[in-house]
Amino acid sequence: MNNPAKWLRRSLCFMAVSVAATVNAEQISMETVAPSSVAGIVPQTMASFWAQDGVDVQLSMNQTLTKSLLKMTQGALDSAVVPPNAYSALVGGRAPYAGMGDKGAALAQNVRSLFSIPASVYHAIVWNDSGIRSWADAEGKRIFIGPPAGSANEQITSIVKAGGLSEGQYEAVKAPWGAAAQNFQDGQFDVLVSTYGLGSQALSELSLSRDIRLLSVKPENAEPPAGLGLVQRTIPAHTYPGQQNEADVIGWQAVLMLAVKKDLSDELAYELTKSYMENRQALADGNALLQELPSANPLAGVNAPLHPGALRYYREAGIEVPESLTVN
Template sequence: MESAVANSVLGMIPQSMATYWAKDGIDLQLSLNQTLTKSLLKVAAGKLDSALVPPLAFDALKKGVGPYKKMGNKATQLASNVRTLFGVPGSLFQAVTWADDDIKNWSDAAGKRVFIGPPSSAANKQIMALATAGGLTEGSYDPIKAPWGAATQSFQDGQFDVYVGAFGFASQSLAELSLSHKIRILSLASENQEPPAELGLQIAIIPPNTYPGQVNESPAITWQTLMMMAVHKDFSEETAYQLTKTYFENRAAVAKTNAMLTQLPTIDHLAGVNAPLHPGALRYFKEIGVSVPDNLLPQ
């Protein structure tokens, strides 16, 4: 299984679940710090058993666009090999500026440098859509792309003015950043600014005082990513069933171990999922009475 950086929500979920999966007979070999658009491609090609991937990336693979544009029809063919087990809440996009600069809201970032995630990342489109919803016209700012792992230090070094990081709620790394220099989190104007349906996002709220050096006096409204556990269509049905069953039977317990994982039990079983379910996962959902839309039924 592959996932994102170790201290991210997506890295912590499989790390935290590994013990429970092991108790139920699943020996997990986990590789972190991966580019998830590439992980999806490995799953589709049968070179990797499973990965936490963005629904937006799967949509791009089906259409042969974005990071898969050069693959042409081969991308669409590979997408037909992908199945999913369940949806998981991902990170919150938290647009950070220094409290003492002149950027108080999204529109103030016109003409500034805005970090939008790693090159060829599904996050690029999501973050740019968030900026647009905040009132920052596309083309009015300089979009900066760099690896997630280097972003915090690059922001501290002044390489960009707005750091739109993918953090878990109450992220320790963001708390530490705010202690070194007070921060402001940019907000959308209203909780009614729903993200475009195809982007695999949902509304999220960051209250004041979430971080020790946060100066926001009102809640910051942003968007949260939704991810899905992807497997190859030929993945073992019994293993798919057990991975899914163990996850849902233990996600509440895992959520109590870390503040960044508190949202694990709160989202729907299929939130964000846009690829057909694996038969093993479908068997579990039928057992517990979860209704599965026709478009997610195994093909």
């Protein structure tokens, strides 16, 4: 700018507005997973947009989402990214909430949803020189199925089953997400089933260190079971530099939902939803891993009732809402 004094006045004005917005913002707590995952990138990036709309999000990363869901049901957390299958497991008293019974179902009544996030894609990875070219070849092998007590266990075992192996035909290995890739490189298991954004730089770098092969679910099992928070997704051959698949791979993509505690104010739920919906294109423009957001159905995979504030937004926007999500 040619006029430094004018630039300074504008900068000071902007800072004053920003400070005022921060002071007047309503603060909420939120938890999500790894910063580099789609489920981590979306709330991180949205935090600045939410702040502009008067919502100060205090975001905690690298959390176990099944535990975040419980914290939210108990009122100790305002919001979290939640796997739909974790919510249904809480309602039904299934693992990782086995033994809670009716108490789990009662706690689930304290959760409301805002929108879904098309998250990362499950990649079933083996070293190309391992001799494993299909799931049948992985019988008796060590397979990573996610962290202990995580909702991913159910999803990954379903993927392995769709590939042709039943539980008991392989050795299931559980470990924290953060250690999984290194453990795979160290030879602690033979098949790494983990989530990556399609075209992930991290997986590209892994494939450059040593050629990889991706395992596909069987074509007749291409459609994921209902209620798992998964949708079908094709991983093209040669997506990664060292990927040796000659044909496209049938995989499954995780769908997560942003949920809030039931007694969050209608206005806050409305602003969180409206701001996300209106800034999806900006998120996609800023990160190649978020290209799906603008065209994604914001209610795909959502299985918790919508918060009245979110429902208000969708009705104003003319977005059709399944009747099953309108029960409050």
